[in-house]
Amino acid sequence: xxxxxxxxxxxxxxKASVGSSHHGVAFWVLGALGWAAxxxxxWGVVTHPGGTHPANFGxxxxxxxxxxxxxxxxxxxxVGVALRRKVTRGRAAIQVAIVVSATLCxxxxxxxxxxxxLRDNQTLxxxxxxxxxxxxxxxxxxxxxxAMVLVRRRVGRRVDAAGESPP
Amino acid sequence: xxxxxxxxxxxxxxxxxxxxxxxxxxxxxxxxxDLHVERLGAIxxxxxxxxxxxxxxxxxxxxLIQHPPGWFHWPSRPAGVYRVTxxxxxxxxxxxxxxxxxxxxxxYPHLWRWPPIASVAHALERLSLVPLVGGSVFLxxxxxxxxxxxxxxxxxxPQAHYWAAWAAIGGLLVHVGAKAASTGQSxxxxxxxxxxxxxxxxxxRVGLSRRGxxxxxxxxxxxxxVATVGQAVxxxxxxxxxxxxxxDIGPQGxxxxxxxxxxxxxxxxxxxxxxxxxxxxxxxxxxLSLEGLRAMSRREATLxxxxxxxxxxxxxxxGVPVAELLARAGADLRGGVLxxxxxxxxxxxxxxxxxxHAEDPDTLLALEVEGRPLALDHGFPVRLxxxxxxxxxxxxxxxxxxxx
Numbered sequence: 001x002x003x004x005x006x007x008x009x010x011x012x013x014x015k016a017s018v019g020s021s022h023h024g025v026a027f028w029v030l031g032a033l034g035w036a037a038x039x040x041x042x043w044g045v046v047t048h049p050g051g052t053h054p055a056n057f058g059x060x061x062x063x064x065x066x067x068x069x070x071x072x073x074x075x076x077x078x079v080g081v082a083l084r085r086k087v088t089r090g091r092a093a094i095q096v097a098i099v100v101s102a103t104l105c106x107x108x109x110x111x112x113x114x115x116x117x118l119r120d121n122q123t124l125x126x127x128x129x130x131x132x133x134x135x136x137x138x139x140x141x142x143x144x145x146x147a148m149v150l151v152r153r154r155v156g157r158r159v160d161a162a163g164e165s166p167p
Numbered sequence: 168x169x170x171x172x173x174x175x176x177x178x179x180x181x182x183x184x185x186x187x188x189x190x191x192x193x194x195x196x197x198x199x200x201d202l203h204v205e206r207l208g209a210i211x212x213x214x215x216x217x218x219x220x221x222x223x224x225x226x227x228x229x230x231l232i233q234h235p236p237g238w239f240h241w242p243s244r245p246a247g248v249y250r251v252t253x254x255x256x257x258x259x260x261x262x263x264x265x266x267x268x269x270x271x272x273x274x275y276p277h278l279w280r281w282p283p284i285a286s287v288a289h290a291l292e293r294l295s296l297v298p299l300v301g302g303s304v305f306l307x308x309x310x311x312x313x314x315x316x317x318x319x320x321x322x323x324x325p326q327a328h329y330w331a332a333w334a335a336i337g338g339l340l341v342h343v344g345a346k347a348a349s350t351g352q353s354x355x356x357x358x359x360x361x362x363x364x365x366x367x368x369x370x371x372r373v374g375l376s377r378r379g380x381x382x383x384x385x386x387x388x389x390x391x392x393v394a395t396v397g398q399a400v401x402x403x404x405x406x407x408x409x410x411x412x413x414x415d416i417g418p419q420g421x422x423x424x425x426x427x428x429x430x431x432x433x434x435x436x437x438x439x440x441x442x443x444x445x446x447x448x449x450x451x452x453x454x455l456s457l458e459g460l461r462a463m464s465r466r467e468a469t470l471x472x473x474x475x476x477x478x479x480x481x482x483x484x485x486g487v488p489v490a491e492l493l494a495r496a497g498a499d500l501r502g503g504v505l506x507x508x509x510x511x512x513x514x515x516x517x518x519x520x521x522x523x524h525a526e527d528p529d530t531l532l533a534l535e536v537e538g539r540p541l542a543l544d545h546g547f548p549v550r551l552x553x554x555x556x557x558x559x560x561x562x563x564x565x566x567x568x569x570x571x
Binding site: 023024026027028029030031033034035036037038039040041042044045048051052053056057060061062064065067068069072073076077080081083084087088089090091092095096099100102103104106107108110111115116120121122123124125126127129132133136140 | 198199200261264265268269271272275278288291292295297298300301302304305308309311312315316317319320321322323326327329330331332333334336337338339340341342343344345347348373374375376379382383384386387390391394395409411412413416417418421422423425426428429
């Protein structure tokens with residue numbers, strides 16, 4: 001972000017300022033196009049109230065971002081901190097397993113809660129989704145445990161198992 | 168997307184009144200992971216730019232096909248294009264879920280940057296994150312909810328999804344304009360984090376590296392894709408248990424979107440007095456009974472039903488070619504044909520056949536599928552089958568053709 005303006009972090013300044021954005025032609029051209037599209041969207045929502053229900057739309061539109069920023073992200077960050085404190089060896093495998101299984105669980109959550117589907121349509125969600133999810137999680141965590149065991153064995157030989165290898 | 172300094176702050180911190188407000192997540196060093204770096208944000212941003220671009224274009228196409236403005240004509244050939252574009256729309260949308268969450272996690276410290284606003288341009292740039300992030304979360308959530316028929320809101324899903332897409336793509340354009348230069352730089356530069364006592368776990372890394380982080384995100388994308396894409400890609404359907412549909416499960420061996428019960432056509436469709444009417448701009452208005460339709464020359468075509476929800480099935484249909492029916496009525500096809508269902512109401516009770524679709528010899532009023540009369544839920548007595556059109560436009564329980 002525009003660190004051309006006063007960025008006070010003197011100690012980190014050299015690193016921080018490298019990634020600043022330049023307000024060149026692309027910034028203004030894409031900015032104008034982008035704001036035009038945003039304006040079109042606002043116009044569309046406001047002028048089609050019968051379908052868009054602007055107030056309800058606004059709640060869901062802003063609500064999603066707020067729920068992410070103020071609930072989901074902090075929870076994820078806290079889980080990360082807890083992991084760092086509690087798991088001192090083979091953490092990478094657990095992190096991967098958590099990322100993958102959290103994704104699968106998040107996607108399956110509405111199905112597991114039984115909120116979707118139509119009672120009279122047997123072709124929607126026709127299988128045992130709970131069993132399917134459990135099977136997928138078993139595969140993911142099985143792989144994670146195997147990886148962790150392998151890493152812990154190698155740690156003795158001081159091999160950086162999950163670290164960056166040179167390009 | 169300024170990288171968070173990885174090395175702990177040791178230099179003098181700015182003094183002054185404004186800094187007293189710098190508390191909680193705003194304070195220096197509040198986020199300690201060394202994965203909140205620009206390079207990861209840039210890589211995930213580029214991938215998301217591609218997936219969102221694909222979603223936007225395929226979604227816009229689907230919108231144009233279903234609500235064609237005067238200048239837009241969607242051809243009936245090749246027959247399987249919509250199946251691919253809509254399958255991609257849903258699959259890339261689902262794949263974007265872990266990508267978006269990972270991206271937002273990487274850049275999360277910027278939400279709490281200090282000072283919050285540095286200039287007018289910066290304020291506009293940050294403001295554009297509202298439609299970008301709000302729109303992205305909205306689109307992915309509403310899309311996934313709608314394919315399992317979960318509507319926890321009051322607005323119309325297709326309309327809200329459509330307008331939210333414009334907001335998100337607008338926010339994306341502003342964001343790309345603001346970040347293109349720094350993204351390019353961060354990809355060229357191979358920034359190395361110096362090892363040192365200030366970086367926890369760096370000397371003997373036990374947690375994910377940057378590369379490992381990207382690998383975890385890729386694994387999540389892969390797992391979620393395998394879990395869902397089977398609804399469109401048949402060989403994977405056995406693995407895709409959480410997918411909303413199995414292309415082999417349903418009456419006569421394939422799924423249904425809207426049941427006869429839901430459409431309230433059970434009595435109307437089973438009525439022995441059923442007549443198919445061909446009316447409006449015709450030389451001879453037709454009214455054909457089911458027997459009359461069966462007596463006409465029939466044609467067979469193997470065509471897909473690609474649902475807007477992302478699943479599709481290809482079946483062999485047999486029925487009366489619409490073009491032949493219209494020729495018998497002496498209709499002029501140039502204005503298109505409105506195909507109306509027996510359904511008393513609903514947004515999908517009728518569909519407009521573009522002239523290219525009306526003239527296509529494989530556009531049928533199907534009486535049979537795979538050699539057997541259509542099941543009630545698949546559109547008995549007749550349903551429209553036309554190449555390269557969304558399932559919702561392949562109207563079931565057809566009662567009337569109105570030549571425009």
